[in-house]
Amino acid sequence: MPSFAPHTDEEIRQMLGDLHMESLEELYATIPVALRRTEPLDLPRDRSEIEIVEEFGRFGAANSAVRTSLVSFAGGGVYDHDLSAAARHLGSQSAFVTAYTPYQPEVAQGVLQALFEFQTMVARLFGLPVANASLYDGAASLVEAVNMAVGFTKRHRVFVSAGVHPSYREALATFGAGTSLDIEVLPLQGDDTCDLPDSLGDTQGAALVVGYPNYFGAIEDLRRAKALAAAIGALLVVVVDPIALGLLQSPGALGADIVVGEGQSLGIPLSFGGPLLGLFAAKQEYLRLMPGRLVGETRDLEGRRAFVTTLRTREQDIRREKATSNVCTNQTLMAIQAAIHLSWLGKAGFAQLARRNYDGAHYLAAQLGELGLVPSTKRFFREFTVRTPISATELVHRMLAHGFLAGIVPPGFDDRLICAVTEARTKAEIDLFVDTLGKELR
Amino acid sequence: MPSFAPHTDEEIRQMLGDLHMESLEELYATIPVALRRTEPLDLPRDRSEIEIVEEFGRFGAANSAVRTSLVSFAGGGVYDHDLSAAARHLGSQSAFVTAYTPYQPEVAQGVLQALFEFQTMVARLFGLPVANASLYDGAASLVEAVNMAVGFTKRHRVFVSAGVHPSYREALATFGAGTSLDIEVLPLQGDDTCDLPDSLGDTQGAALVVGYPNYFGAIEDLRRAKALAAAIGALLVVVVDPIALGLLQSPGALGADIVVGEGQSLGIPLSFGGPLLGLFAAKQEYLRLMPGRLVGETRDLEGRRAFVTTLRTREQDIRREKATSNVCTNQTLMAIQAAIHLSWLGKAGFAQLARRNYDGAHYLAAQLGELGLVPSTKRFFREFTVRTPISATELVHRMLAHGFLAGIVPPGFDDRLICAVTEARTKAEIDLFVDTLGKELR
Amino acid sequence: MNFLSHSAAGGRASSSPLVGDAPEPTIFELSVADRRAYSLRETEIPPMALDGIEEWLRTDPIDLPEVSERDLVAHFTRLASRNYSVDLGAYPLGSCTMKYNPKFADQIAAIDGLVNVHPATPPEAIQGWLRLLHELEGYVCEITGMAQATLQPPAGASGELTGLLIMRAYHASKGRKPSKVVIPDSAHGTNPASVSLAGFQAVTVPSGPNGLVDLEKLKALVDQDTAGIMLTNPNTLGLFEQEIQEILAVIHAVGGLAYYDGANLNAIVGVARPGDMGFDIVHSNLHKTFATPHGGGGPGAGPVAVVEHLAEFLPGPLPRPVDAGNTYTWMTPQRSIGRVHAFFGNAVVLARALAFMRYLGRDGLTTMSQLAVLNANWLKHRIETTFEVAYDQPCMHEFVVSAERLKEETGVRALDVAKALLDAGFHAPTIYFPLVVHEALMIEPTETESPQTLEALAQALEQIVATAKDDSAAVLDMPQNTPVRRLDEAGAARNPVLTEDGRH
Amino acid sequence: MNFLSHSAAGGRASSSPLVGDAPEPTIFELSVADRRAYSLRETEIPPMALDGIEEWLRTDPIDLPEVSERDLVAHFTRLASRNYSVDLGAYPLGSCTMKYNPKFADQIAAIDGLVNVHPATPPEAIQGWLRLLHELEGYVCEITGMAQATLQPPAGASGELTGLLIMRAYHASKGRKPSKVVIPDSAHGTNPASVSLAGFQAVTVPSGPNGLVDLEKLKALVDQDTAGIMLTNPNTLGLFEQEIQEILAVIHAVGGLAYYDGANLNAIVGVARPGDMGFDIVHSNLHKTFATPHGGGGPGAGPVAVVEHLAEFLPGPLPRPVDAGNTYTWMTPQRSIGRVHAFFGNAVVLARALAFMRYLGRDGLTTMSQLAVLNANWLKHRIETTFEVAYDQPCMHEFVVSAERLKEETGVRALDVAKALLDAGFHAPTIYFPLVVHEALMIEPTETESPQTLEALAQALEQIVATAKDDSAAVLDMPQNTPVRRLDEAGAARNPVLTEDGRH
Ligand SMILES: Cc1ncc(COP(=O)(O)O)c(C=O)c1O
């Protein structure tokens, strides 16, 4: 057996002796005999670490990774960005990786201060005063935002634009079964923006949810959305692509009450979709209903500045069945990683990065236009939707063979392809992609 | 330009202002005008970090790495071992990687204690009481050992077995030009062990150098070598494969005065031959002539145990032109890495590892024997020499095409192939290798 | 020119506990206008017109930090040096299973073909991932005694809610809508919270004097309106619910389902299985039992496994073999409750956990649990004269002691003992949980700590108690040797400063 | 059973400066018989007979540590936390160029196709490496103004000896055997040591009152028996040898060669070139100027570049293009002095250095040096009222101040200032070198430190001097905040304990 636990046979014997026992099995005397297994688990035997690493290398070799095997134009919440070496290095320090939730702040200032800095960055990005220390992913953040709106308004009526990520909407429906949400989906118009009605009716509501930009890439009119939501006493919940905020105005500045999003773009690897980073920020008035952990500033006995998790009375371990969120373990490590990566990019770099994403996507759109694949709107940031003359699934399949992940196919729309571009895509890659696509469609 | 230095333009202006200067060029007023360049360097412009990483990825892709592209049976001082994940992780901590030589022991206990532990492990491996904190590589260790013998005996006559690594012998000759060495090479016999004469003559000598096992894999008779050396007042210098010492008796126990070797096998990647790890240990009586850094134990003001570089008066920065070694920067990080890897292997693991290497090599030898490729001796550890019916260089070339690095060809002997086996080689790999070799030779 | 306009400079390690004792400035305080760390690749893409989005354009760049890479690295290296972690020392935090995480798993988590895969990649190009996940599902099911599992929930709490929604869907499929879920008073806070979020009402069953569910009281609580029960076993007191079969029979008798909170699975892997006990739905905290690192608070992974007849409700998609097992694809069960994660859960965490299971193998996994239980029992035995053991019975992988007597005698509370332990070089145990024990110290040594470490921990506890009796003020003044000392936590909550801009 | 037989246990972080203040046990003290961390792969190779080597077999296994992986990781993590490094803070160690090492270079050093290549791989299968090394040679030659270079020397001192052996071979090729090499009194210790090891006699030329080589004294020293001169420029006082052309002319006039010790190249990259100054042989410390990390004392890399007519003496093999540059192969010059490394030098360090050069590029490399010089001059200016500047002239990338006045006034020596700086959160400068300045503090801030850091360093120095004047005993008692305090160094040398077994 590989040596995971340190105990030598002799020590086990001695420890058992101290407990007046003869065998390890005796430790389980309180388990009814009928429940104690006599057979070993039906699992393979142990292996050395090197064999496991090699085995997982083979698992990996049976996937097509971006860059190694595929040039990616897929987005939908997670994007193939260039990652900074500094963030990778700093985020993988064992003091961050192998710590628990900072329950003893005297020996957890590293994690706590990093989270405080993360909260500040998210708040500034979103244009709102308070942000939490992360949730599981963009979908979870949306669910928590709606729960918070429900908790605040004590109403269950929720309007969701069909432009919100379909998986997020599905998660909302899944969890909404527990919280008795009454979800109404608002359809999109031809330009893929939400077809906002003149009014959301006479009944008061809990929330209106729109994307900014939305799943199909279109930039929604948040000012109008805010007015509509306000008219029925509902909170405006905005699901953002955080990178877009380097170029576009903050949703907070446009009236959003709660802003959520997927933070993978902020320095987290694709990771086959997880671990990701749920971002969450809100107006001050919702502070005491915020889900997740909050880190605050304080002083120690000697007057030195220090950080601590605060407003803990909101949390499940204290509020128990009255808590509006059950989150405990979150995505702290990803939050720290994002704080580091955002610091590496910095004020100027983040703006420049956003612009590069914009330029890349619009350049691709212009080239695809030449093939007759015209984006549904010109008002997009770094992701856009085109109609495909053949099955989009089939097209993606064919492009795979050429080493391209052509984009994502929205569930239920096999004639559409959503393409995303990041700063990692060069002109040469885009030109070759368009050229190859043209040949496949000819 | 990538942002390596932190200075903003404004700060540069202010700092120059404080110095009453207007431009950075003025800083160089003390350099004669004729020497100041007016043209920029004839080098390419800057690139982003991601582009550099990708560019070096392309350099890497143009090489055949072991495991990814080649199954290796090459040795000659550096071997394809399995590396422990723990040693990799621990050795790459920035506190070790980005520190300097421990000149301020109060803030360098980490490096110092790790080196003390390394010294202890090397001393125990070699069976000698004192070891230093590393030299550049096995070749440098041999050169320093001979210099030390010369310094101790005040003689220049050195006998070197032809079984010592040819590159080490070449380095000895190179540096021996400066120290006026009088080197005599002792030839090998048919079984690739040194053809030790009955006597080394009547003149007193400085050193006799033999390998254990030697370059061709053969285990030399150290007891006889010791007797021969002693007879002319010379020191016995032994060049070891440290892994062999998990199975074989320590050279110290067999009479060696100085033992040196290449430590790459102790947890250092192949690294295209560098950075490596020069090992060096000696008897107590040579302590004050030892080259390189030595870490010793002491106490701090408060009586706590602590470590410090000691016996510094031997070193070049104090002894200057009278120093017997000029080494300053050494291979500390590799020494720490080796100490960690050896601790991971531990007492039992190291013995088992050595045995696995032995078993693998003897298994390969047995299989090659079936093809008529019989090792020059049965008395080898994990490396052995066979005579090839065709040019060995040609054979290596052909085997490369099949994904094998078949071994090394000793310079000047194109009919010989030296094969090495480590614990990383499986029976299946060896069987396929022998099979393929058989087909190439048929 | 004096460049030191703010509290401290980047190049000084004064904030590190290694040298100096000043606090570390925030990254914003280290910022200087126009300083930067980034470099972006040359793409050769021309600037494109900003037509049609003029009205949405930001006018000022976001006020992110402006630091050199050198100061960035120094800052976060110093922050790391101000943080305790498993890699530094023992972390006997009850209920959290802070075991050592073997380093080879970091290599697994860095494999290009695993970590750099987009989740929207078509199944044909992710066969490795599908196989890996399916294999992990098999391990989870074999260990828990269940039939099928979803790997989507990214943490234990998410698994709980997923499981409870399955419970809900199950009842709905039978045309029923029971409203209550029973939980014991010793339950972790996530349990009642999840029950509420799943639309049920949490009904608390008290523990008996032996720390176990009081079967009679349970019977009195349960009726046709009971959707099910939620239990950890061993429970949060570290005790095995000996009447578990009887308890679950009570629930099943009214058509309810039994949910197993796997946070304490580390006690019984290979020894007993929730499925064999009669549980219907089981989540496992892979970040606890299967040694994926906790990351300062996450990410985790909380797969939910169910008995066969509940499999149709699992969230989709699930990785499933086709073509006689040669190929894998995604399939979503017919009556799936729907997704609970944007993609497939914390995939890289899942890979780490499978790697750990493969490493230990059949027998190693069982030994792991046995030694976790051995360590807990030995340490309990070792300190039973120092602190009152809450329940004097053999424990599983953790146990609870009370500092109540100490508090009465000396004024030193569980909190103070915890703080004093920090000075002794240990992380503190969990305190004030479970709620049923006053001045609780919940100690979980885990199997990766050696007997020598347990002895040192016991001696440290003895020393603290001795000091408390001798000079209680000294204990109240601890910790002294930590990067900061006790904090004004009340002040932090009274006047919350949650961002750099939130100071008043 | 009391398991704590030795000084401390593995699972307690008491030895870490983060918590507690005890020293860390050695890995041997943490060992327990039969404990282990390793796991070895299954190879399926049968045990083979040990025929013929019976007499050589070891009877007892080597007494290596016996620890769990958990304790191994804790031990070396704690050791790391007891070490200062550039990543934590400023390291103004004169002559050592402790600049920040950009993190992307760690990724370069981990590229499979670079790091996992056996040096005996035939040229056809290492074209990437050969191209990389050849490209680096080009950079080194362009920067130093030389024609060809060997990349073999694994450090600066090895480069020196290599260069001096080339000098020797050159003279021998002319049928001459001159015996003397001139070095200035301010030279680094490796220079005279290398001169002796190359079989020459070191002849010292004194510095003038301006810290520069005294040209007249040099002329008096030099004759037909002079093989050459060895200089750093800027010299170890941080001063540029303004009469360098005249100095080298004196040497060249007698047929001698001029060797440039590149340890101080960081001052002048892109600004001035040793080749243009008239040097014939130049080594560069890539671990200094080109930001490869120092690794606690190594590995480094010290390529030696030479003018065209000395290229025939370079150690072989050298990477050289063939087939019109489409392919590379190894070539050894006709009159090569022979190898100076077992293989091709510290290849992975070389790759890091090239990556750094490619990253900064033409202009960035020049700016790097300019800012290093700016920082040094600004800091010198900033502290010139606090300490006596040894030579009151514009400096290059470093400068030397003297604590002699302070010592006279207060008894506080350069050593004490260094120790006090540790308490202030900085690494200390180099002290007592160069030998020509009494109570020398040799300060090299490097370009990666910000003006804010320089200001903080200046303030820390001011504070130390103020404290010295006020209460010198307080300074003599520093450092207080470091993992250990001042050591008994004399005792360590008097009674050397160099291994665990060497204690008496
Ligand atoms: C008993 C118990 N249940 C549930 C949880 C929640 O798990 P997670 O933190 O992964 O959401 C925990 C976590 O501490 C726990 O200890």
Ligand SMILES: Cc1ncc(COP(=O)(O)O)c(C=O)c1O
């Ligand atoms: C001026 C000078 N020359 C030579 C050297 C020796 O270089 P290395 O340590 O790389 O051998 C040094 C190193 O500190 C130095 O400062």
